[in-house]
Amino acid sequence: MRVLVCPDKFAGTISAPDVAAAFAEGWLTEKPQDELVLRPLSDGGPGFAAVLAAALPGAKQLAVPATDPLGRPVEGHVLLDGDTAYVESAEACGLHLLTEAERDPKHTTSFGLGQLVLAAVEAGAREVVIGLGGSATNDGGAGLLAALGAAPLDAAGYALPYGGAALSACAALSGVPRFRGATLVAATDVDSPLLGLHGASAVYGPQKGATREDVFVLDGALARFSEVLTTLESCPEHLADLPGSGAAGGLGAAVLALGGRVESGIGLVRRLTRLDAELEDAYLVVTGEGAFDEQSLRGKVVAGVANAARDLGVPCVVLAGRVDAGRREAASIGVTEAYALVEHFGSVQRAMAQPADGLRALGQRLARQWSR
Template identity: 70%
Template sequence: MAVLEGSTQVEVTPPWSHSAAAAQPSPVCAATLLGMRVLLCPDKFAGTLDAPAVAAAVAQGWREVAPADDLVVRPLADGGPGFVAVLADALGGRRLPVPTVDPLGRPVAGEILVTDDGTAYLESAQACGLHLLTAAERDPKATTSYGLGALVTAAVEAGARTVVVGLGGSATNDGGAGLLTALGATPLDAAGTALPYGGAALGAVAALDGAPRLRDAVLVAATDVDNPLLGLHGASNVYGPQKGADRADVLLLDAALERWAAVLERDLPGCPPGLGALPGGGAAGGLGAAILALGGRCESGIDLVTRAIGLEAALDSCDLVVTGEGSFDHQSLRGKVVAGVAGAARDRGVPCVVLAGRVGTGRREAAAAGVTDAYSLVEHFGGEEHGGLEAAMGRPAEGLRALGARLARQWSR
């Protein structure tokens, strides 16, 4: 693998093998004898550590082995939990607390970030997040995105001209019906009665009453996926089971969203045609589609964050990239953090290593995306058959420190 080190092109042997031989240091150029420059830019490990904590654990392990190396820490978010915190560190601005409700209507604390250029940033997970519910409470037929409407309303009231909504980690599958209700556009049944909350109720939607109160603010969906709203790759089929839906629920929810999309196209001025098939519409249980219907646009969450934190410049000057997330699987390569980072590293000829709680992506598929190698906490702790999953969930920082040290032994000279 060719890597550019200043003006000299050298060959780096990626540590594909997990054998004892792979534990030996990889050949690197003489410049690294003075210390490598390593970029640490992970996403969160959902359910265990946020992105800054992941980066800190890996950095600690690396420094124990190679303290002379230059570690550049740039935690990332793709629109899901942690989106506001990462951007606040990079952009400054005002972080305003906003009381809202969770997917079942219970009070919960949220916040928005308002920057000097009149842009507000918020994340749907603060009001719609799966982490706000117990396993027994997960039911996308009943959960609502209404709480996100309180966050958007607060951003509009704060004078924001552009409202960027980070999408990801949601417990809802209501196509943004709750969001629109909170903004003043209520879904009705054939009798003219307001529908109850939840994705299942949209099977009876017949009309939309009222107009969204946005004061001409432009909405931007910072999406972590490019799935459409409907169909085999849509919100219900792909993400519904994660939120508690069985197969019958998935079919019901997909049909309900199809009906909802038709009503939005007919009754909401400015809604684009073919809403159900637009890329990104399936993000966060269809919140992407709601933002598109409101005249907004979808933008890659990882691209937005990388611009804000100056990741491009950091990539240009590093010798190795280490990124990661909780589960590295086929969904990781559909616009999430790992895909964006690995692709950017590949374009520069820089090796990229992924650390994850669990690895479910094939080597060939990962390599095509720019991933040099991937390491799993579950496997580090002995595999699922020996309690590796429980250890990965219960002691992630310990495992990441160990993997950071392992990478330093392999890559640093």
């Protein structure tokens, strides 16, 4: 029996490759004669670069000095495949780089991501694909633009401090962004607009440390900054309303303003990992993520895999830390069954502390249920 195992990470607990490996170990303990094909995935968030590095064996990976959301040194990477480069925003401005006490999107910056983009361009890339997700920032890409030579200025012409809150005083940019005419692509499955109840600040700000009052401040600041972005010749009309402009704290808006485009992260990863070809030969596909909920149904890794499996008539099982999506909603995207580590352990604490043990146990359980 051939089983395709293609999970996303379980955010904050275990990486996608480790999820796949633990599950496979459990399955093969029970049914060693089966063939398990491991294809860890990402929709653009943490793990994006590692997933693509495994899928593109001819690509060259370059280490790049960058800065984290608070301006401290951190090592990022550029994956160069011909004249296309892939960078992961979370390597430079990811939430996982900060302690809980340090999380404050009023002050965090995406400057480090701009350093990665510059390095990609200097390495000869004509297209730079940026995986968006897991960011600690809510600055609308202001830090990214500053690294590209277009820092936000106040009315007196002084450079603004880093962070989303300072953008309420933004009056202009210090220059034209410089990235040698390369095309930018935002790889994300977040379709949120920049502003409002469904925008970057309101939906994702609290996850990054924003209080209720902070959300209003940040949303107003992004509204002001989006007006400044419209002064760029490459900026499309109605920027703040475009799907994906709210991705990664507004980094999607910056990419769009620079003449770039938004592309489905899981769609891109599916194509580069040749996932659909693997699905055609599979009897069962197993995917998963930390929380299988309503957001999962809107185009993240689980939805992308389940949709593809459904189209080919392949059963799809979801593993998750917790399962909040309804059975009917899950079935609508092609999910056959869903299993939660919280239910397995009977405790959130144990599910967070021992995810690999739980995944091995679920691997054994599913092998007994599914293996012919």
